[in-house]
Amino acid sequence: MGALAYYGFTIAIYTCLSAIQALGFNLQFGFAGIINLAYVVLVAVGAYSTAIAAVAPAPHGGLTQYIGGFGWPFPWDMLFGIFCTLAFSAVLGGLAFKRLREDYLAVSMIVVGAGLLVLINDDVPIFNGTSGMAGVPGPFQDQLGPEAYQFVFLMMSAVSALLIFLLFSRITKSPFGRALKAVREDSDAAASLGKSPWRLKMSAFLLGGLAAGLSGSLLILYIGAWNTSAWLPQESLIVLAAIIVGGRGNHGGAVLGTFVVIGVITQATKFIPSFGNAVLVASLQVVSIGLLILAFMWWRPQGLLPELKDQYLRVGIKKELSDSGPALPRAVD
Amino acid sequence: MNEFLLLVEVGIIDGAFLAISAVGFSMQFGVTNYVNFAYASFITFGAYCAYLLDSGPLHANFLVDLVGAAIGTAALSFLIGSFVYTPFARRRPQLLFGLVLTFCMWLILDNLLLGIFGYDYRELTYTSGSASNIGQFGPFQMSPIEGVFLLVAVVTLGSVHGLLRYTRLGRSMRAMSDDHSLALVCGLNTKRIVRLTWIITGVLGGVAGFVQANQLRAFDPGIGDTYIYLVIAAVIVGGIGRPYGAALGALIIGIVSELSVPIIGAALSPVAIFGVLICLMLFRPAGLFGSTGRSQFENA
Numbered sequence: 156m157g158a159l160a161y162y163g164f165t166i167a168i169y170t171c172l173s174a175i176q177a178l179g180f181n182l183q184f185g186f187a188g189i190i191n192l193a194y195v196v197l198v199a200v201g202a203y204s205t206a207i208a209a210v211a212p213a214p215h216g217g218l219t220q221y222i223g224g225f226g227w228p229f230p231w232d233m234l235f236g237i238f239c240t241l242a243f244s245a246v247l248g249g250l251a252f253k254r255l256r257e258d259y260l261a262v263s264m265i266v267v268g269a270g271l272l273v274l275i276n277d278d279v280p281i282f283n284g285t286s287g288m289a290g291v292p293g294p295f296q297d298q299l300g301p302e303a304y305q306f307v308f309l310m311m312s313a314v315s316a317l318l319i320f321l322l323f324s325r326i327t328k329s330p331f332g333r334a335l336k337a338v339r340e341d342s343d344a345a346a347s348l349g350k351s352p353w354r355l356k357m358s359a360f361l362l363g364g365l366a367a368g369l370s371g372s373l374l375i376l377y378i379g380a381w382n383t384s385a386w387l388p389q390e391s392l393i394v395l396a397a398i399i400v401g402g403r404g405n406h407g408g409a410v411l412g413t414f415v416v417i418g419v420i421t422q423a424t425k426f427i428p429s430f431g432n433a434v435l436v437a438s439l440q441v442v443s444i445g446l447l448i449l450a451f452m453w454w455r456p457q458g459l460l461p462e463l464k465d466q467y468l469r470v471g472i473k474k475e476l477s478d479s480g481p482a483l484p485r486a487v488d
Numbered sequence: 489m490n491e492f493l494l495l496v497e498v499g500i501i502d503g504a505f506l507a508i509s510a511v512g513f514s515m516q517f518g519v520t521n522y523v524n525f526a527y528a529s530f531i532t533f534g535a536y537c538a539y540l541l542d543s544g545p546l547h548a549n550f551l552v553d554l555v556g557a558a559i560g561t562a563a564l565s566f567l568i569g570s571f572v573y574t575p576f577a578r579r580r581p582q583l584l585f586g587l588v589l590t591f592c593m594w595l596i597l598d599n600l601l602l603g604i605f606g607y608d609y610r611e612l613t614y615t616s617g618s619a620s621n622i623g624q625f626g627p628f629q630m631s632p633i634e635g636v637f638l639l640v641a642v643v644t645l646g647s648v649h650g651l652l653r654y655t656r657l658g659r660s661m662r663a664m665s666d667d668h669s670l671a672l673v674c675g676l677n678t679k680r681i682v683r684l685t686w687i688i689t690g691v692l693g694g695v696a697g698f699v700q701a702n703q704l705r706a707f708d709p710g711i712g713d714t715y716i717y718l719v720i721a722a723v724i725v726g727g728i729g730r731p732y733g734a735a736l737g738a739l740i741i742g743i744v745s746e747l748s749v750p751i752i753g754a755a756l757s758p759v760a761i762f763g764v765l766i767c768l769m770l771f772r773p774a775g776l777f778g779s780t781g782r783s784q785f786e787n788a
């Protein structure tokens with residue numbers, strides 16, 4: 156397989172997995188209004204737990220040290236990864252949503268993310284410190300040829316992304332989705348109508364966690380390795396950019412935003428001349444994504460595909476108007 | 489027992505150093521209502537200002553480094569605050585945009601610094617020989633350079649206390665963090681106070697970066713990012729927007745993380761801090777001095 160085809164497969168798979176993350180983040184951030192700027196931590200939980208389920212136990216007294224090492228075959232390591240992410244999200248959400256106000260919540264998530272980063276970095280025996288997990292076997296990698304493997308993995312990622320897209324679209328169209336938006340707009344008003352903000356936010360957080368776990372576990376199965384540099388705070392910037400560019404509260408927007416952001420990342424490198432030190436290009440990529448977010452927030456905060464206004468309300472009123480004549484008060488607007 | 493006392497002493501020193509930036513972060517949030525994640529970059533910037541003065545052709549002395557870090561970071565803080573955050577807050581007053589904005593600014597500034605300085609480890613000159621002549625005072629130990637930095641921390645925190653307690657500006661700042669609209673109605677020049685707050689908290693960030701650069705001995709552009717979680721943890725413990733709470737929170741965080749070392753090991757000390765935060769979330773979610781209630785952001 157040519158290098159270009161391999162590059163194409165990598166970009167395509169990476170785009171699918173980022174789209175899954177963007178959809179999950181959008182459910183939390185766009186629909187439920189949870190300002191979770193450490194979303195990538197959930198992805199990391201999925202990746203690490205998949206890794207320790209998939210690989211063999213760490214050799215005793217060796218340089219690599221990690222917990223677990225169950226050596227489970229493909230679907231089980233992924234499912235374990237997703238399960239761990241859900242459990243982690245449940246604990247985090249259970250602690251945070253009950254009593255924290257919005258800005259405290261955002262700050263606490265950042266602290267949890269940064270603290271975990273320090274913890275995993277310093278403490279070798281958990282997930283092998285800064286070197287991280289490596290040698291995670293991909294699904295059926297030994298049974299397929301290299302080209303077939305790339306193709307199968309791309310199909311798997313694309314189908315996962317599609318399933319998440321359909322699932323989330325269905326969920327947000329349901330009464331549950333409307334309740335989520337109500338909580339986002341005014342949680343007191345929603346609570347006064349009998350909707351529990353805590354339960355709704357928690358559900359959205361768990362669904363977002365599901366997407367993060369799925370994406371993280373597919374990521375590590377594809378890359379085969381994962382360390383702390385894969386989930387620095389700036390990795391959250393990519394999903395954040397996808398949502399701000401694409402449009403908050405719109406699943407199509409999340410996917411479109413992912414394409415734009417991946418496009419910017421891959422294309423921007425061609426225009427940044429390689430001078431100065433080795434990390435300059437990588438850091439300028441992050442800077443350009445940050446500026447992209449700022450530009451969109453300044454000029455087009457609703458994103459490329461704005462959130463759709465729910466149509467059912469207007470249809471209902473029109474119908475009622477035609478039924479009962481013009482006597483209906485104008486207040487419903 | 490002696491070991492315990494020594495750990496408490498180290499914890500108090502760590503807490504005093506941490507308090508500089510925690511007070512700055514908290515004060516700035518109280519007055520401007522911005523949760524400024526970019527404060528991490530301010531700390532890094534302060535460290536590199538001091539490094540440039542210290543190591544470059546200048547070979548400046550300690551005091552010049554300190555003042556340079558403070559002034560440089562104050563300038564950065566003022567520029568970001570007045571020319572990025574304030575226009576944004578006027579145009580997009582929602583809390584969500586404010587948080588996303590400071591998060592982006594954090595990563596933009598961080599990566600600019602990383603692009604300029606790279607991942608190489610840097611060191612301040614007076615740090616190198618400091619481990620040698622450590623003074624012993626009963627169970628306590630302290631190296632001379634550590635004593636100097638402790639003096640810096642105490643003087644800085646003391647001046648902040650003096651500012652908040654005894655000056656008109658400090659009173660106005662406290663009034664603004666209690667109630668923004670009321671302060672405005674009472675005829676305070678809130679714009680001027682906000683500008684001065686950016687400068688003062690920038691000074692604190694710069695000094696904190698300088699102190700932390702010395703504490704770490706060798707540092708890279710990640711210095712602020714790994715430090716900010718301790719800073720924010722201290723701020724959360726004290727209640728966001730409460731400078732005195734932040735100082736107390738910093739002491740608690742410093743002592744807890746030092747005391748946890750013999751029990752669970754140095755590498756696991758974040759676990760102890762998570763423990764403190766979890767207890768706080770369960771029993772006092774607004775922090776020790778904080779008030780529950782809504783974010784004031786949209787009034788800003």
